[in-house]
Amino acid sequence: MPLIQVDHVSKNYKVIVQRPGAKNVLKNIFCPETKTVQAVKNISFSIEEGELVGFIGENGAGKSTTLKMVSGILFPTSGEITVSGICPYLKREKNARNIGAVFGQRSRLNWDLSMIDSFELNKEIYRIDSGQFQKNVDMFVEMLHMQNFCHTPVRQLSLGQRMKAEVALALLHDPSILYLDEPTIGLDVLAKQQIREFIRERNRQSGMTTILTSHDMKDLDSVCKRIIILSKGSILFDGAIEHFKQKYTTTSVAEFTYAEKNTDMAAELPHRHLKVIEDKDHRLTVSYPPSEITTAQLVGMVSEYYRINDFVIKAPDIEDMVRGIYEREMK
Amino acid sequence: MREVIWYLRLTSVFTRKAVKAMLSYRFSFLINCISQALDYSVAFLLMWVMISAFDNMNGWNAYEVMLLYSFSLFAYGVAGTFFFNIMNNLPGQIWKGAFDDVLVKPVKVLPYLLSSSFICNYIAHLTLSAIVMGICFHALEIPVTFWLLVRILWIILFGSLIYGGLFLIVSGSAFLVTKITAMFNIMFFFREVSYYPLSIFPKAFQLIATVLVPYGFINFYPLQALLGKSDTGYWKSMAAWCPVVSISFFMISCLFFNRSARQYKSSGS
Amino acid sequence: MGLFKKILSVSFKEKSVFRFDYIVNTLYSFFSIVLKVSLWKGLYGTGGGAINGIVLNDMIVYSILSSFTQGITNTSVMNDLNSSVLDGSISSNLLLPIGLKKYMFISSVTKNIFLTVYGIVPSVLAAMLFFGFHPDIRFSNFILYLFSVIMGILINFLYNFLFGSSVIWLRNSFFLKNINSVLLNLFSGALVPLWFFPQGLKAISDFLPFRYIVFEPIAILLNTKSHEETLFVLAMQLFWITALFCAVTLVWHRGRTKIMIQGG
Numbered sequence: 001m002p003l004i005q006v007d008h009v010s011k012n013y014k015v016i017v018q019r020p021g022a023k024n025v026l027k028n029i030f031c032p033e034t035k036t037v038q039a040v041k042n043i044s045f046s047i048e049e050g051e052l053v054g055f056i057g058e059n060g061a062g063k064s065t066t067l068k069m070v071s072g073i074l075f076p077t078s079g080e081i082t083v084s085g086i087c088p089y090l091k092r093e094k095n096a097r098n099i100g101a102v103f104g105q106r107s108r109l110n111w112d113l114s115m116i117d118s119f120e121l122n123k124e125i126y127r128i129d130s131g132q133f134q135k136n137v138d139m140f141v142e143m144l145h146m147q148n149f150c151h152t153p154v155r156q157l158s159l160g161q162r163m164k165a166e167v168a169l170a171l172l173h174d175p176s177i178l179y180l181d182e183p184t185i186g187l188d189v190l191a192k193q194q195i196r197e198f199i200r201e202r203n204r205q206s207g208m209t210t211i212l213t214s215h216d217m218k219d220l221d222s223v224c225k226r227i228i229i230l231s232k233g234s235i236l237f238d239g240a241i242e243h244f245k246q247k248y249t250t251t252s253v254a255e256f257t258y259a260e261k262n263t264d265m266a267a268e269l270p271h272r273h274l275k276v277i278e279d280k281d282h283r284l285t286v287s288y289p290p291s292e293i294t295t296a297q298l299v300g301m302v303s304e305y306y307r308i309n310d311f312v313i314k315a316p317d318i319e320d321m322v323r324g325i326y327e328r329e330m331k
Numbered sequence: 332m333r334e335v336i337w338y339l340r341l342t343s344v345f346t347r348k349a350v351k352a353m354l355s356y357r358f359s360f361l362i363n364c365i366s367q368a369l370d371y372s373v374a375f376l377l378m379w380v381m382i383s384a385f386d387n388m389n390g391w392n393a394y395e396v397m398l399l400y401s402f403s404l405f406a407y408g409v410a411g412t413f414f415f416n417i418m419n420n421l422p423g424q425i426w427k428g429a430f431d432d433v434l435v436k437p438v439k440v441l442p443y444l445l446s447s448s449f450i451c452n453y454i455a456h457l458t459l460s461a462i463v464m465g466i467c468f469h470a471l472e473i474p475v476t477f478w479l480l481v482r483i484l485w486i487i488l489f490g491s492l493i494y495g496g497l498f499l500i501v502s503g504s505a506f507l508v509t510k511i512t513a514m515f516n517i518m519f520f521f522r523e524v525s526y527y528p529l530s531i532f533p534k535a536f537q538l539i540a541t542v543l544v545p546y547g548f549i550n551f552y553p554l555q556a557l558l559g560k561s562d563t564g565y566w567k568s569m570a571a572w573c574p575v576v577s578i579s580f581f582m583i584s585c586l587f588f589n590r591s592a593r594q595y596k597s598s599g600s
Numbered sequence: 601m602g603l604f605k606k607i608l609s610v611s612f613k614e615k616s617v618f619r620f621d622y623i624v625n626t627l628y629s630f631f632s633i634v635l636k637v638s639l640w641k642g643l644y645g646t647g648g649g650a651i652n653g654i655v656l657n658d659m660i661v662y663s664i665l666s667s668f669t670q671g672i673t674n675t676s677v678m679n680d681l682n683s684s685v686l687d688g689s690i691s692s693n694l695l696l697p698i699g700l701k702k703y704m705f706i707s708s709v710t711k712n713i714f715l716t717v718y719g720i721v722p723s724v725l726a727a728m729l730f731f732g733f734h735p736d737i738r739f740s741n742f743i744l745y746l747f748s749v750i751m752g753i754l755i756n757f758l759y760n761f762l763f764g765s766s767v768i769w770l771r772n773s774f775f776l777k778n779i780n781s782v783l784l785n786l787f788s789g790a791l792v793p794l795w796f797f798p799q800g801l802k803a804i805s806d807f808l809p810f811r812y813i814v815f816e817p818i819a820i821l822l823n824t825k826s827h828e829e830t831l832f833v834l835a836m837q838l839f840w841i842t843a844l845f846c847a848v849t850l851v852w853h854r855g856r857t858k859i860m861i862q863g864g
Contacts, residue, residue, distance in 0.1 A: 072435070373785075
């Protein structure tokens with residue numbers, strides 16, 4: 001039995017439509033027109049204990065809605081969800097003991113108090129025993145480098161410091177599942193890195209399952225082993241990040257440095273899928289589809305034209321790949 | 332029972348933290364208290380001036396009407412201590428999605444909100460209305476005995492419960508409609524009605540304030556009995572019904588609140 | 601004028617989004633008139649005599665008119681200033697190619713026209729039907745009333761703008777907002793017309809601008825003033841507008857610098 005099981009789940013919202021024009025004001029007031037929007041359309045997936053899963057999707061793709069249903073905040077319109085053997089929205093309180101959540105950019109820390117004060121409030125709310133609480137606070141403060149601002153009022157903290165405190169706050173009660181919605185938006189590189197490292201570390205230490213949504217593909221690449229791509233409420237892709245790369249990498253880029261040129265390759269290309277992007281200063285950049293040309297073939301072809309010193313194959317950017325998928329979807 | 336004790340404990344922790352947070356706003360807190368006291372003092376003064384100029388308001392003299400006002404204000408202050416912050420914060424929390432953060436906590440919604448919303452901002456209301464009560468009882472030559480004090484507390488207890496219920500209904504409607512200013516206005520409109528003898532208002536109002544939203548039971552009916560008035564025709568000797576009315580109204584309000592919160596979960600934001 | 605239209609159409613849109621709100625608020629302003637009239641009925645009792653030369657019918661007329669006059673002269677500028685200074689959006693307002701005062705005045709007046717036409721006028725009409733409305737109004741008084749109300753709008757706006765600006769220095773306007781509403785309620789005549797004031801309060805009100813916002817325009821409309829008295833009221837209104845305008849200009853000269861230094 002997987003830890004999280006989502007079975008044919010849909011979620012509809014009712015939205016009020018404003019009829020334009022002054023003559024419709026009264027009509028809008030007394031009989032508003034509503035229309036149903038399908039935020040999530042019949043999705044199914046399951047997540048095993050200890051997995052690190054990333055959700056990708058444009059705004060309104062249904063990421064947050066899915067996360068809210070799995071964490072017990074919203075009822076699905078149809079379908080079933082099971083988390084650690086219980087239904088999260090029917091047994092919300094019981095489910096809540098097991099999960100930690102950081103949703104979006106709003107703060108759950110009290111602005112006029114220090115972060116430790118907010119931790120202490122959570123200690124009461126989650127009924128954490130004093131020993132475990134102290135142990136976790138010490139450990140998290142150490143891991144996230146928060147020693148300097150433990151006792152500063154939260155309103156004086158930087159965004160990065162605040163976000164670290166938010167993530168730590170969500171993990172004080174040792175939840176077995178962590179939900180993170182856009183945890184690194186607007187943070188500096190160092191803070192991002194520390195938060196990613198922290199999540200990976202917690203996953204290693206206690207087997208904490210983590211689901212995160214992000215626009216930052218580096219988050220996903222460095223934290224997650226598996227990604228689920230949503231578009232307009234449906235799942236486009238669900239699988240290992242490596243698998244995703246293999247499947248969707250349409251073009252790779254290779255950069256050669258060479259000592260001398262025999263013939264100009266751009267003039268007579270040896271393969272119809274091979275393209276020269278740039279060739280100057282003893283540096284040649286080409287793009288090629290890895291499905292058609294293997295690395296060995298590539299090096300073989302290029303070495304007929306140039307005396308190669310060295311070459312690098314650049315890993316394809318996930319962001320580009322996802323954009324590629326969306327563009328294909330649009331057509 | 333263990334749950335209740337646990338939530339009380341949570342309240343005390345939250346309140347300690349809230350007091351700590353407030354210390355950085357000591358000055359504005361003090362200023363707010365003073366300005367509220369001033370606000371209500373002027374209202375009391377104006378009331379006294381007007382009714383004295385006319386001698387009485389439908390048989391209630393200036394001090395008797397001021398007594399109505401002060402009982403209503405006191406009960407409002409007690410209820411506000413527990414419920415005002417819920418009403419004040421909930422619409423914003425729902426609007427910004429911060430209510431989701433309450434739902435991911437292993438707590439019951441209403442008791443949790445109560446625990447985290449306790450405030451001591453009503454010192455001005457409570458002090459001022461207690462002083463006015465003293466002045467009125469003195470001017471009306473009613474001796475303040477032990478039994479009178481018990482009776483006052485009895486009236487205030489049930490009055491506060493009714494106000495508490497009203498706060499909950501306004502708060503709960505935040506789950507159903509985008510803006511609660513309208514509900515808020517209705518509540519404060521009736522609060523103003525409760526400052527005056529109910530008998531001066533049209534019959535429809537009297538009916539609403541007795542049956543639908545039991546404002547009459549906050550102060551009018553109990554004080555009518557206390558002062559020996561009989562100015563409402565067929566709505567006589569209602570004072571005895573106070574406990575029943577206020578407790579059931581409060582329970583209905585809790586039910587409404589919980590139902591609305593559930594509605595939020597199915598509709599989403 | 602373009603701005604005026606734009607704000608008006610936005611107000612209409614905003615309002616119909618919150619339809620429940622609109623219906624209840626209209627009912628609310630109707631019942632506020634019912635409340636006022638009930639209080640007067642309670643005070644006058646069934647005797648029907650005159651107090652200070654005023655009979656019950658005068659007070660019913662006054663209550664209805666004061667609801668309208670209070671509604672149209674009302675302004676939210678203190679709140680607007682407060683929130684825009686505290687959240688920093690005032691800086692972007694200062695970048696508009698239109699003076700801040702002018703911008704806030706137009707937006708406040710437009711919002712109010714909307715609120716009055718949509719919320720208060722229906723309730724005032726309902727109250728007229730419900731209680732009967734038998735005023736003694738002449739056409740010339742009505743014209744003078746209009747002049748006087750426009751000046752009342754200006755006085756209330758400038759006054760609120762002046763004291764609302766204090767948020768730049770104090771960072772907390774709750775106290776002033778509260779004091780302001782106390783003074784306005786007490787001295788403008790919105791609750792109790794100045795006819796019933798004891799000598800002391802009346803004397804104080806002579807030195808404050810509030811009576812010229814609600815009470816005096818209605819007093820002119822109801823033909824309770826001689827020609828000289830009416831002229832005096834209009835002159836006083838003009839005086840207050842000039843005085844407040846100078847004060848606002850002075851304060852904003854400093855406030856603008858302060859905001860620009862702090863960056864809002």
